[in-house]
Amino acid sequence: MATKPSPDKKSKHSGFLSGEGEMVSLIRKFDWSKTSVGPIEQWPQSLKTMVSMILSSKFPMFIWWGEDLIQFYNDAYRPSLGNNGKHPLALGQKGKNCWQEIWTIIYPLITQVMTMGEATWSEDQLIPIYRNGKLEDVYWTFGYSPIIGDSGEISGVLVVCNETTEKVLNSINLKESKDQLHFAIESAELATWEYNPVTNVFKSNKRLKEWIGIPLNTETNLEDAINNVVSSEREAVREAIKQSFEYSSGGAFNIVCTILHPITGVERMVRAKGRTYFDLKGEPYRFSGIIQDISEEEIAKKELADSRKSLELRNVELLKINNDLDNFIYTASHDLKAPISNIEGLLHAYMMDGSFDEEQQSLIDMMLFSIERFKTTIKDLTEISKVQRGLNIEPEVLTFSEIYNEVILDISELIKISNDPLIVTDFKIDTIKYSRKNLRSIIYNLLSNALKYSSSKRRPEIHLSTESTDDFVLFTISDNGLGISPENQHKIFNMFERAHQHVEGSGIGLYIIKRIIENSGGKIELQSTEGVGTTFKVYLKNL
Structure with a gap:
């Protein structure tokens, strides 16, 4: 926070350098006697008026004053100078010394204003400046206008500007x-x-x-x-x-x-x-x-x-x-x-x-x-190709709950767009010796199908369970989705067949898992009622 001036100093500049912005504070503290504009008390009224105006403005503004083009700018202009660059040295500095890298670009415009009194306007102009520790390509929309001094002569240049780098680059x-x-x-x-x-x-x-x-x-x-x-x-x-x-x-x-x-x-x-x-x-x-x-x-x-x-x-x-x-x-x-x-x-x-x-x-x-x-x-x-070749994959001891949790992560995006589905598990038999990849494929295909073929008329409900039966572990998955018509039930395990053509898919998921299940000595059964839901019963052989 800028330090408030002493009461006597404040009274000297009351109504001129009032306020507590960064640039007001810097202007108060600056030793202007070392510049061609002289001490603040000797400034012409026109300069005081212009400095007061830009300091009270929320729009980026800049002043060059006198033959040396001594510089003033407001808090709104300050961010354009970046860090590790020209600020605060630019305040009170001669224009030519401050802007050496672009002087050949801007000096003709300044001369036009100072000698002929003609204002200028440039839109989205590329003018590189040194800031943030390097020379950056910066785009500006700006206007130069003459400032009339106390004696009616042109005494300075008012710059109203706005950095448009982001807009131009976009x-x-x-x-x-x-x-x-x-x-x-x-x-x-x-x-x-x-x-x-x-x-x-x-x-x-x-x-x-x-x-x-x-x-x-x-x-x-x-x-x-x-x-x-x-x-x-x-x-x-x-x-x-x-x-x-x-x-x-x-x-x-x-x-x-x-x-x-x-x-x-x-x-x-x-x-x-x-x-x-x-x-x-x-x-x-x-x-x-x-x-x-x-x-x-x-x-x-x-x-x-x-x-x-x-x-x-x-x-x-x-x-x-x-x-x-x-x-x-x-x-x-x-x-x-x-x-x-x-x-x-x-x-x-x-x-x-x-x-x-x-x-x-x-x-x-x-x-x-x-x-x-x-x-x-x-x-x-x-x-x-793999199931056609009947490739054997080494079995290992697995748990249904572990594989289920992995599948849930895989289909998380599908779950998000599936009308807040209710998925319930009841794994009475949680352990099985089976191929990890194949068990994942079975649960993934059946669970994702239950979500894809859910009905838009009701909240999806899917139940997964396991139990022991004879020499098999019976894995069951039931849903309340669209169901499958009787004429299509015998075809859905065929390659490239889908129960409902409007649902996206390749039509090979059920074909693959049926081959996987049968290759390992198991079987899969289907019970479905169109418009009510579907149940798959998968008999998995402990390997």
């Missing part, structure tokens, strides 16, 4: 981020959209317009865009959008559908993933996201499914085809790791280079989600 970084984001979107061959529910304005990038046959220079509305979905799937899309617009849904939007080009007739199976943003009243104000063409992926799934059906009919070739499939999966899972890691690394690098607005961050989050989903698929393919 603008530069934002442009770079937009360019990088655009590159990432184009590299991933994604379509994008943005819809304003208030104005009914629907915008999309060039790729989506080409997919649905909209002229590049033409805008459309949401309903016209939906009409490019094949007729049998339009209502499902409308319902998914309607649900996303409900505040209680959290705004999530995720659907697979088929879009049709009205002229060429080209069909594409796509996954649309986005989010609705709500205002403080809970009303939607923006709906945006990305669309990925998954036609080839679906074709590949269909081809694999056809291959599976063919295998069932051709028992003689079963071993050969299984080996071919195993080799394909093994090679694909390894070959896909490098490009997806490169894409992920590039995206993280772009994220570290600057800040993003809400829309950009939403797109980045969706891309990261897609990358994680792809990585999960690669991981699943690797697991398929």
Whole structure:
């Protein structure tokens, strides 16, 4: 805190150097007799007035006075000088001595004001200054104005300024981020959209317009865009959008559908993933996201499914085809790791280079989600290869509670978005000799499925228990979720099959754990009622 002046000194400068700011205190204490402006008592009234004005202002201000351009500045300007730099030496210093590193930049402006009386204005001007122990690139918006002395002559320069370094750098970084984001979107061959529910304005990038046959220079509305979905799937899309617009849904939007080009007739199976943003009243104000063409992926799934059906009919070739499939999966899972890691690394690098607005961050989050989903698929393919090969993993003594706690940590994010689920455990038999990795895989897949297939109409309730039965440990998991229709129950353990197509997943989790369980001499049973819930009974062999 600045030291208050003595009563007699205060009375001398009453109404002129009143106040207790840092710069008021420094000006009072400074020996002005050693400068060309002389002692404070001899200052002209115009100088006193200007110094008083800047000291009382909350806006950064600076004064150059007289032929030597002696310097004054206020508390609001002080932070611009940083630490280990020009402050407090700049106070009372000659301008040329203070600003040697930028004198060639600012002196012509000062001369213009002092000799011609013409004010200047500069916006976001790069003027490096020495502060914080080094020369820094600093951007300023500032104006120089003439100060009229007591005799009517120009006696000084008033500087009103504001440092805009952060704004300028953010603008530069934002442009770079937009360019990088655009590159990432184009590299991933994604379509994008943005819809304003208030104005009914629907915008999309060039790729989506080409997919649905909209002229590049033409805008459309949401309903016209939906009409490019094949007729049998339009209502499902409308319902998914309607649900996303409900505040209680959290705004999530995720659907697979088929879009049709009205002229060429080209069909594409796509996954649309986005989010609705709500205002403080809970009303939607923006709906945006990305669309990925998954036609080839679906074709590949269909081809694999056809291959599976063919295998069932051709028992003689079963071993050969299984080996071919195993080799394909093994090679694909390894070959896909490098490009997806490169894409992920590039995206993280772009994220570290600057800040993003809400829309950009939403797109980045969706891309990261897609990358994680792809990585999960690669991981699943690797697991398929292992179970196909029947690789044996050394068993060890484990406890269900320990493995359960590890799985809970793994799926913590899924739990957070699952409407506050109630998960109850009752491990009457807690110890088993089994493969740690395989037991984790069994509990992880069954528990995460129970959360994914929970009903939006009620709070999820999941019960896990163990008991002893004959030569097995019976692990049971029950939920009150969507349930599985009778016609789908016999298919859910098949590769790439899912009970509900609108729930995201690769459809191989149950296939993998069934193979794991059966490879170790156990079995898995299913009991389910659509709309009520599902129970899995897993008979695990103590190894």
